[in-house]
Amino acid sequence: MLLSDIAIFIAFWILIAATLQLPKGLQSLVQKSAADWLLDICGLIIQGIVIPALQIGLLYQGLHRLIPTAENCLSLSPFAAFFISTVLVDYGYYWNHRWLHTFGWPLHKVHHTVTQLDILGSSRNSLWTSFFILYLWVHTLMLYLLKDPTGYLWGISLTAMLDLWRHSRLGPNPKGTLYRLLSPWLILPQDHAQHHSQHHSGNFGANLKLWDHIHHTAIDKVSFPKKLGVATNLSFWQKLFYPFEAL
Secondary structure (H helix, E strand, O other), X not given: OOHHHHHHXXXXXXXXXXXXXXXXXXXXXXXXXXXXXXXXXXXXXXXXXXXXXXXXXXXXXXXXXXXXXXXXXXXXXHHHHHHHHHHHHHHHHXXXXXXXXXXXXXXXXXXXXXXXXXXXXXHOOOOOHHHHOHHHHHHHHHHHHEOOOHHHHHHHHHHHXXXXXXXXXXXXXXXXXXXXXXXXXXXXXXXXXXXHHOOOXXXXXXXXXXXXXXXXXXXXXOOOOOXXXXXXXXXXXXXXXXXXXXX
């Protein structure tokens, strides 16, 4: 296992432990329905096992057949590769995310059925949603092209860890120094919670707030909203396999 994968694994369990220390942290997890637990666990399996296996296997081999001479052709410093992964790809994801809230909303709606923030819900999606998120395709291509993918892999890991964190209730105290340092530029749990309460309104960025401020989609509030989630008539199996409601 790569060190970057180990870092994500450790971050996951640190965040779980920290969540359990919150007031009603354990209670909030216990109160989740069996269907929500299954959706979240299936999502974790898809994102944590199936998608990486697909990237390493089918997609990587497909690139090898289509553009065999391009493998390992791109020589970048680890810093440059890290920058591409955490900043440039993040901007691409901003627009990908906005698309998911318009034309792609049926595919993304399942994610917004989360009614409480916990890191398990970060992966809640239908089984097909990951195929419409650019990470699968861009990351595979970049890892194929890069001669040394170390910096890019650490960028992927940082984005994954931030994704887990921003789906938690572990946001920094708005009156504290950490909040003042991070809030101008980083999407915090409070910011992403606003996104989950107003799913068409804003805070579409993943890592950086810059894109929302540039495109006037930022929702700057320091507190967590009281209510999250969207209503849906989808059954559990529809959420998992076919998240389209009849007109």
